[in-house]
Amino acid sequence: MKLSISVFPLSEIRMGCFLGAMLCGILTSHLYAQEIPGDSLKLIQLNEVIVISAGKQLDHQKQRKPLSTLDEFLESSLSVNMVKRGAYAWEPTMNDMASERLAVTIDGMQIFGACTDKMDPITSYVDVSNLSEAEIGSGQQGAMFGNTIGGGINLKLDKSNFKPTGWTGSLESAYETNNKMRVFGGELNYSEEKFYLNTDAIYRKADNYYAGGDKEVLFSQFEKYNFSINSGYKLAEDKSVSATLIYDEANDVGYPALTMDVSLARAVIGSVSFNQDTLFGSLTNWESKLYYNDIKHTMDDTKRPDVPIHMDMPGWSETAGFYTQANFNKEKNHFFFKLDGYYNRSYAEMTMYPVDSNEPLMFMLTWPDVHTKDVGFYGEDHIPLEKASLKLSTRLAYHSNTVADDFGLNSLKIFYPEMEKTNTRFLKSFSTKYHKMLNGFHLNGGISYGERAPSVSEGYGFYLFNSFDNHDYIGDPELNTERSADANLSVTYKKPTFEITAGANYFHIFNYIIGVVDPSLSTMTIGADGVKIYTNLDYAQLFNASLSGKYNISNAFKLSGSVSYHRGIDNDGENLPLISPLSYRSALDFYKNQYSASLSVNGAGEQVNYNPSYGETKTAAYATLSASFGKRFFIKDNDLFVKTGIENILDTYYSSYTDWNNIPRMGRNFYLTISYSIN
Amino acid sequence: MKTLKYIFAILILSISFVSCSDDDENTPVEVNPVEGLTMIYEIPAADHTVQIYSEKQSLEVGYNEISFRIKDLASNEYVTNAAPSWTPMMHMETMEHSAPHSMLSNSEESTVYKGYIVFQMASNSTEYWELMLNYNLKGQAVEEAVMVTVVQPADGMKKTQVFMGSDDTRYILAYVNPKDPKVAINDLQAVLYKMENMMSFPMVENYKITVDPRMPGMGNHSSPNNVDMTYNSSTKMYNGKLSLTMTGYWKINLKLMNQSGEVLKGEDVTELNPESSLYFELEF
Numbered sequence: 005m006k007l008s009i010s011v012f013p014l015s016e017i018r019m020g021c022f023l024g025a026m027l028c029g030i031l032t033s034h035l036y037a038q039e040i041p042g043d044s045l046k047l048i049q050l051n052e053v054i055v056i057s058a059g060k061q062l063d064h065q066k067q068r069k070p071l072s073t074l075d076e077f078l079e080s081s082l083s084v085n086m087v088k089r090g091a092y093a094w095e096p097t098m099n100d101m102a103s104e105r106l107a108v109t110i111d112g113m114q115i116f117g118a119c120t121d122k123m124d125p126i127t128s129y130v131d132v133s134n135l136s137e138a139e140i141g142s143g144q145q146g147a148m149f150g151n152t153i154g155g156g157i158n159l160k161l162d163k164s165n166f167k168p169t170g171w172t173g174s175l176e177s178a179y180e181t182n183n184k185m186r187v188f189g190g191e192l193n194y195s196e197e198k199f200y201l202n203t204d205a206i207y208r209k210a211d212n213y214y215a216g217g218d219k220e221v222l223f224s225q226f227e228k229y230n231f232s233i234n235s236g237y238k239l240a241e242d243k244s245v246s247a248t249l250i251y252d253e254a255n256d257v258g259y260p261a262l263t264m265d266v267s268l269a270r271a272v273i274g275s276v277s278f279n280q281d282t283l284f285g286s287l288t289n290w291e292s293k294l295y296y297n298d299i300k301h302t303m304d305d306t307k308r309p310d311v312p313i314h315m316d317m318p319g320w321s322e323t324a325g326f327y328t329q330a331n332f333n334k335e336k337n338h339f340f341f342k343l344d345g346y347y348n349r350s351y352a353e354m355t356m357y358p359v360d361s362n363e364p365l366m367f368m369l370t371w372p373d374v375h376t377k378d379v380g381f382y383g384e385d386h387i388p389l390e391k392a393s394l395k396l397s398t399r400l401a402y403h404s405n406t407v408a409d410d411f412g413l414n415s416l417k418i419f420y421p422e423m424e425k426t427n428t429r430f431l432k433s434f435s436t437k438y439h440k441m442l443n444g445f446h447l448n449g450g451i452s453y454g455e456r457a458p459s460v461s462e463g464y465g466f467y468l469f470n471s472f473d474n475h476d477y478i479g480d481p482e483l484n485t486e487r488s489a490d491a492n493l494s495v496t497y498k499k500p501t502f503e504i505t506a507g508a509n510y511f512h513i514f515n516y517i518i519g520v521v522d523p524s525l526s527t528m529t530i531g532a533d534g535v536k537i538y539t540n541l542d543y544a545q546l547f548n549a550s551l552s553g554k555y556n557i558s559n560a561f562k563l564s565g566s567v568s569y570h571r572g573i574d575n576d577g578e579n580l581p582l583i584s585p586l587s588y589r590s591a592l593d594f595y596k597n598q599y600s601a602s603l604s605v606n607g608a609g610e611q612v613n614y615n616p617s618y619g620e621t622k623t624a625a626y627a628t629l630s631a632s633f634g635k636r637f638f639i640k641d642n643d644l645f646v647k648t649g650i651e652n653i654l655d656t657y658y659s660s661y662t663d664w665n666n667i668p669r670m671g672r673n674f675y676l677t678i679s680y681s682i683n
Numbered sequence: 684m685k686t687l688k689y690i691f692a693i694l695i696l697s698i699s700f701v702s703c704s705d706d707d708e709n710t711p712v713e714v715n716p717v718e719g720l721t722m723i724y725e726i727p728a729a730d731h732t733v734q735i736y737s738e739k740q741s742l743e744v745g746y747n748e749i750s751f752r753i754k755d756l757a758s759n760e761y762v763t764n765a766a767p768s769w770t771p772m773m774h775m776e777t778m779e780h781s782a783p784h785s786m787l788s789n790s791e792e793s794t795v796y797k798g799y800i801v802f803q804m805a806s807n808s809t810e811y812w813e814l815m816l817n818y819n820l821k822g823q824a825v826e827e828a829v830m831v832t833v834v835q836p837a838d839g840m841k842k843t844q845v846f847m848g849s850d851d852t853r854y855i856l857a858y859v860n861p862k863d864p865k866v867a868i869n870d871l872q873a874v875l876y877k878m879e880n881m882m883s884f885p886m887v888e889n890y891k892i893t894v895d896p897r898m899p900g901m902g903n904h905s906s907p908n909n910v911d912m913t914y915n916s917s918t919k920m921y922n923g924k925l926s927l928t929m930t931g932y933w934k935i936n937l938k939l940m941n942q943s944g945e946v947l948k949g950e951d952v953t954e955l956n957p958e959s960s961l962y963f964e965l966e967f
Contacts, residue, residue, distance in 0.1 A: 313901070358900040358931065364966050366901065366931030368866065414867030418908055418926045421868065467928070526905035528928065 053137050069632065070647055071178035071187050071677045073208070074132050074159075082552075082566075083142055084157070085584060089664040090259040091183060091213055092226040093128035093269070097662070099142060099509065099548055100572050100583045101154030104459035104517075105486075109149045111161045111248065112293060113275060114346040114378075118301035118321035119266075120370045120461060120468045123259060127159065129252045129271035129299065133176075133189045133206035134232040136162035143490045143509065144435035144452035147399040148342065148382055151431045151456045153488040153513060161248060163234045164195030164202055174681040176206075182673035183213035183224065202234040212258070215668035216657030223258030223265055223308070242281035249274045261664035262471050263311070267304035273297040283330055292328035312530040313359065319352035319371065338386040345379040350460045351409070354467075370468055372412015374460045378403045380431075392440040399433040403457045407464060407481070415466055416481060419537075423481045427463070431455045431485065446496040448507075451489075458483045462517050462538040467528040470519070472581075472664055473619030475536045476528050477519050484540045488513040501556045508549040516544035516574065521617075542575040546583075565590035571613060581618035584661055585611040585625075598636040600647075605629050611661050621666060626658035643681040650674050716792040720750060726829050731755050731762070731820060733827055736795075738862075742812075742833045744805050745843035746857040746874060750797045753818065761794035767818035771800050775810045782812075783855050783876035783884040785919075801857040801874060802833045803845050840964040848939065848947035853878040854887065856939065856961070859920060864927055864967045871925035873912055873963075875939075889914050891944075894923050895936040895952050895959070903957055904928070927967075935963040 069076065075094035079086045086094035087102060095102055108126050109115070117124040139158045141148065146156020171194050178187040191204035207229040212220050229252075236246035250273040257266040275295035283290040303317040325346030332339040352371035358364075380401030387394045406426040407413045417423060435452030458479070461468055465479040494507030519536030527535055552566030567588040572580035591604035607627030614620040632649030655672040663669060720736035736750040753762040771782040784800040791797060806812045815828045836842065842858035860872035871894060876884045892912040898904040912923030927933060936959035938949035949961035 354929075356901070356929075356931070360900060360932075363900055363932040364930060366898070366929045368929035411866060414865060415928065418866075418868050418906060418928060421908065525907055526903075528901060528904050530902040 053139050069649060069651075069675060069677065070645070070679065071132065071176055071189070072675075074127055074130060074135065077132060078127065078138060078157075081138070081140060083140055083155070085662055087582065087662045087664060088667070088669075089123060089261040090226075090257070090667070091210060091221075091224045091670070092228070092254065092257050092259075093124055095122055095125040096127055096157060097582065098140070098146075098155040098157070099511065100546055100570050100580070102582070104462060105153040105456060107146050107150030107152040107156040108159075109156070110159045110250075110273065111275070112149070112158060112327055112344075113273065113295040113297065114150060114323055114325050114348070115271070115273065115297050115299070116321045116323060116348050116350060116460070118299040118319035118350070118352065119269075119303070120317070120319055120352045120465060121262065121303070121470070122461075123257075123262070123266055123303070124269050124299070124301050127157075128254070128269065129273065130159055130161075130232075130250065131206045131208075131228070131230040131252070133191065133204045133230060134161055134234075134250060136160050143450075143488075143492060143511070144397070144399075144433050144454045145437070145450075147397060147433045147435065147454060148384070150344075151378070151380070151399065151401055151403070151433065151454070153454055153456050153486060153511070161232070161234060161250075162202065162204075163236070163246075164193055164200040166197055166200055166236060166238060166244070167195050168197055169193070169195045169683075172681070172683055174679055176677070176679040178675060178677040180210070180673055180675040182670050183210040185210035187677075198238045200234075200236050203232070205229070205231045213670045213673075216652065216655045216671035218655075218671065219657065219668065221260050221667060223260045226254060226257040228252070228254040228257075244279045245276065246279070247274070247276045261667045263308065263469075264303045264305040264315070264317070265307060266302065268300065268302040270301075271297060271299045286334075287330040287332050290328070290330040292326070294324075294326045296322075296324045298322050314357040316355045316357075317352065317370070319350070321348065321350045323348040336387050338388075340382075340384045340386075342382040343380070344382070345377075347378075348374075348376040349408070350374045350376070368466060369409060369412040369415055370466050371460055372407045372416060372464055372466065373409035374464050375406045375408050376404070376460070377406075391442070392438065394439075395435075395437040397433075397435045397437075399431070399454075401431040402428070403431050404428040405457070405460075405463060405481075412464070412466070416464060416479075419478060420481055427481055429455075429457050429485050431457060444498055446494075446498065448494045448496075449492065451491045453487070453489050455485050455487045457485060458517055458538065465538070467535075469529040469532060470536075470619075473519075473536070473617070474531075474533045475519065475521070475619075476532050476534075478525070478535060478537050480538050483517060483538060484515045486513060486515045486517050486540070502554060504551075504553040506549075506551050508547070510548075511546040513544045513546065514542070515540040517541075518544075518574070518580070544572065544574045544580060546570075546572045546580070560594055560596040562593045562595075563591070564593070578617075579613045579615040579620075581615050581620055582661065583613060585609050585613070585623065600632075600634040600636075602632045602649075603629075604631070608660055614661070619665075620661075623659060623661045623663075623666065626656060626660070628656050628658065629653045641683050643679075643683065645677075645679045645681075647677045648675065716795045717750065717752070724829050724831065726816075726827050728825070728827065730757060733816065733829075735814075735829070735831075742800075742802065742831055743836045744802050744833060745836060746799055746801050746859050748797065748799045750795050751816070752794055752796070753820065755820075762818075762820060763789065763793040765796065765818035765820060767796050767816060769798065769800075769817070770815045771802070772813045772815060773804065773806075773810065774813060778881065780881040781884065783857075783874070783886075799859075799874075801843065801855055801876065803843065803855060804833070805835050806831070806833045838966055840966055842963050842965070844937075844961055844963075846948050846961065849945070850941070850947055852947075854939065854948070855884065856892070856937070858963045858965075861925070864925075864933075864965055866927055866929055868908060869925045869927060871910075871912060871923040871935075872918070873921045874919075875914075875921055886919060888916070889942050890921075890947075891940045892921055892923070893938040893940070893949070894925060895938075896925060896927065897934050897936055897952060897958070898929075898931060899934055899957065900932055903952070905952075930967050932966045933964070934958060935965065937961045937963065 078084045085097045088094050115126040137160050142155045146152045149156035173192045176189040187208050189206035193202045209227045212224045232250040234248045238244045252271045254269040277293035280290045299321045301319045305311045327344035329342035350371045351373040354370050356366040382399045384397035433454040437450035440447040463479045468477045490511040492509035496505040520539040522537045525535035548570050550568035555563045570584040572583040586609035589606050594601040610625045611623040630651045634647035637644040651673045659666045659668050723737050724735040726733040732754050734752045767787050785798040787796045787798040789796045812831050812833050844856045855876045861869040875887045894909045906926035906928045908926050910924035912921035915922045936952050939947045949959040
C-alpha cells in the first residue's frame with residue numbers, strides 16, 4: 005500500500021469543490037458569512053468557517069497573523085479550543101470535547117493519528133499553506149464528516165478549481181522572536197479552464213519558547229515541513245477528475261508537558277476524485293472520492309535526562325476510504341446525500357529497555373492492530389420556509405472493530421478473558437435545526453441525537469500512560485456505544501452597525517466514556533499513581549453558553565467582544581476534566597487604505613470547577629494583550645504584504661485550563677510576516 | 684458452445700484435482716514418536732539398547748520430562764511391554780539421595796516410556812547423578828544404570844525451590860508450565876514434593892500456592908486475573924493461571940499454604956517487601 009502511494013503519478017488529478025458543493029445551495033446563506041478569526045470568543049455557533057489561506061491577498065487584512073500555525077488559526081475560532089502539550093500539535097476540542105468525540109477530516113478524508121498519547125491530532129498533518137478554510141459544525145451539525153458527539157471539523161484544501169488565472173505564485177516568510185521560529189513557504193499554481201495544478205511547500209523550525217518572565221520552556225522546539233500537490237483535469241464540460249497528494253513530516257518535536265518527545269511524525273495523504281455536474285438527470289454536484297493515508301509516529305525519550313526506563317513507542321495508522329455524494333432538489337426540499345466508508349488499521353507498540361541490560365527487552369502492543377470498518381449514509385434536507393428555514397439530517401453507520409493481532413488479543417484477554425475478536429455496532433444520528441427571522445432577530449434552535457463508537461485507545465488501549473492525571477489507561481472492548489442528546493438555541497440581533505448574539509447548548513451524554521480508577525490493578529509506568537479503565541458513566545452533562553457582540557464604530561474601526569461560560573459534570577455531580585472556565589476576549593480592529601491594525605485582549609477567570617482526580621489543578625485567572633500592524637503594497641501587478649505584531653505584550657506568565665500539566669504559555673513574542681504574491 | 688466445452692473441461696479437471704488432494708489427505712502419515720526430542724544418552728547392552736530422550740539438550744536442575752525407548756537389536760523393534768521403573772540417585776561425597784520423580788507410562792506412545800524427574804541440584808566433578816532403570820525384556824528383569832550430567836538451567840532462571848517449611852518439613856517445588864510463556868493468561872503448572880528421607884519424596888496433595896507475578900525492572904509491576912495454584916488429582920500437579928502483560932523478566936512470587944491455610948513458606952509482596960522468599964523466575 006505504501007508503495008502504491010509513492011508511485012501515484014503526479015499527473016493524476018483531483019476534483020475540487022467537495023465542500024463548496026456541500027455548502028452551496030443547501031445550507032442557509034448565513035453560513036457563508038466568513039467569521040473573522042479572533043474577533044470573538046468561543047461562541048456557540050452552529051456552523052462556522054475559518055478562513056485560512058495564507059497566501060491569498062483577499063484575506064490578509066482579516067488575519068492578524070497570517071503565517072501562524074494551523075493550531076493558532078483554529079484556536080482563533082469561535083468554537084474550538086486547543087489542548088496544548090507543547091508548542092506543536094495542539095489537539096482541537098469543541099464544546100469541551102476532544103478528538104474521540106469529534107469528527108475531524110481533511111477535505112472529507114478520515115485520518116486517524118498514530119500516537120497512543122494523542123501527540124498527533126490530525127490537524128498536525130496539514131499546514132496553513134495548503135488549506136483554504138476550516139469548516140466547523142457544532143454537535144450533530146458535524147455529522148456530515150463522520151460519527152460525532154461534540155461536532156465536526158473539516159479542513160478544506162486550497163485549490164484553483166479551473167479558475168482562469170494562469171500562472172500565479174507567492175513566497176512567504178515569517179519570523180517570531182520568542183522561540184526564533186523561522187517559516188519559509190511558497191506556492192506555484194497554474195490554472196486554466198480545463199486544467200489546474202497547485203503546489204506548495206512550507207518549512208517551520210522553532211527553538212524552545214520562553215514563558216512570561218523569560219523562563220525557558222525546555223523541550224518545546226519543533227521542526228516541520230509540508231508539501232502538497234493538487235491537480236484537476238476536465239474530461240468534459242460537466243466532468244472532471246482530480247488528485248491530491250500531501251506529504252507532511254515533523255522531526256525533533258518537543259512536548260514539554262509529557263515525558264517524551266517525538267523524533268518522527270509523518271503523513272502521506274492521497275486521494276483521487278471524480279466530479280460530475282449531474283447524475284441520473286435529477287441529482288446534481290455528484291462527487292466521488294477514493295483516498296488513502298499512511299501515518300507513522302515515533303516517540304523518543306533519548307534526549308530527556310533521568311528517564312527511569314528508556315522506551316521506544318512507534319505507532320502506525322493507515323486508512324483507506326471513499327465517499328460519494330450528490331444534491332437533489334425537489335420542490336422546496338434541498339436534499340444532500342452522502343455515502344461514505346473507511347477502513348483503518350491502528351497499531352502501536354512499546355519496547356522498554358531494562359536498566360539491567362542482561363534482562364530481555366520488555367515488549368507490549370499498546371494498540372493491538374485494530375481494524376476499523378465504517379460504512380455510513382448521511383442525508384439532509386433543507387427546507388426554506390417563509391422568513392425561516394428548517395434543516396433535517398441523519399447519519400446511519402455500520403461500525404466494526406477487529407483485533408487482528410493475536411499477541412494483542414491475548415494481551416487484552418488478560419483483562420477481558422471473554423472478549424470477542426470483533427465488535428460491531430450500528431450508529432445513528434438525527435438532527436433538526438430551525439432558523440427564524442423576526443424583526444432583525446435571528447432565532448436558531450435545534451435538537452439532535454448522536455452516537456459514537458469508542459476510539460481505539462478507549463476500546464483497545466493497553467497501558468497507555470496519561471501524564472495529565474499520572475495514570476496508566478486500559479481500554480475496554482466491551483464498552484457501550486456513547487449516546488448524546490443535545491439542544492441548542494441562539495438569538496442574534498443584527499443592525500447595520502452592530503450585532504449581538506447570545507447562544508447556549510446542552511449535551512446530555514449517556515454512557516459517557518472516561519477513565520475510572522481500578523484500585524486492584526498495578527501500574528505499569530514507573531511513578532504512575534494508578535491504573536484507570538475506560539468506563540461508561542451513566543451519563544454526563546455539558547453546558548456551554550456565550551454572549552458576543554460586534555460594533556462598527558466607523559468604516560475603519562470595528563470593536564468586538566465575547567464572553568463564554570462552560571460547565572461539565574458527571575452523573576455524581578463531579579466536575580469533568582478540561583472544561584473551560586469563564587473566558588472572554590475583546591478586540592479593536594482597524595482597516596483603511598491597505599493599512600490594518602488590531603489591539604486585542606484575551607483572558608479567563610479562575611478555574612473554579614476543576615477535578616483533581618483527573619490531574620487538574622486550579623488554573624488562575626489571566627489576561628493577555630496583543631497588537632498587530634500590517635500594510636499591503638502593490639508592486640506593479642504584484643502584491644507585497646507585511647504584517648508585524650506583538651503577542652502577550654505585558655509578558656504575562658500564565659497557563660490556561662487547556663495547558664497539559666499547566667505548562668506555561670509563551671511570553672512576549674514579536675512576529676513579522678512577509679508575503680509576496682506574483683499574479 | 685465451444686467456450687462452454689472448455690469451461691466443462693476446466694471444471695472436470697479441477698474436480699479431479701480436488702479429489703486427488705483429498706486422497707493425499709487420507710494417506711496416513713508416519714508419526715515419529717520422538718519427534719522434537721533429543722537423544723541425550725544411549726545405553727548399549729548385549730541384545731538391546733536403551734535410548735534416553737529429553738526436550739532439552741541436557742538435563743537441568745528442576746523439572747525434566749524424560750522419555751526412553753528400548754530397542755531390541757534382534758528384531759530391530761522397540762519394546763512395548765517393558766513395565767519399567769526408575770530411580771535417580773545423587774552420589775555426593777558423604778551421602779547419597781534420590782530425587783522426586785513420577786512413574787513411567789507408555790500410554791501416549793506404546794514404544795515410548797515417559798515420566799519426569801525433578802533434580803534438586805547440579806552434578807559436578809565429584810558429585811554425580813545416576814539414573815537406575817529396571818525393566819522386563821523377554822521375561823527377564825533387567826537393571827541398567829547410567830551416569831547423567833545435570834546442569835543449571837542455561838537461562839539462569841530459578842525455577843526450582845528446595846526449602847524448609849514452617850512445619851519443619853523439607854519441600855521441593857518445581858515449575859513445569861508454561862514452557863513457552865506468552866503475553867496472555869498462561870496455564871501455570873508446578874509440582875510439589877516433600878522429602879520424607881533421603882530416598883522418599885512423596886507428592887504433596889491439596890495444598891495451595893498463591894501466585895503474584897512481578898516485574899522488578901518496572902517498579903514491581905503486577906498483572907490481574909492470576910489464579911492461585913491448586914492441586915489437580917488428574918494431572919497430579921498444581922494448576923493455576925499466570926497473566927503476563929509484557930515480555931521481559933518476571934519474578935513469580937509464591938506462598939505455600941497447607942490445607943488449613945497456614946503459610947509454610949513465602950510472604951506477601953507489599954511496598955515494604957518487594958519479593959517473597961518463595962518464587963520462580965522467568966524470562967521471555
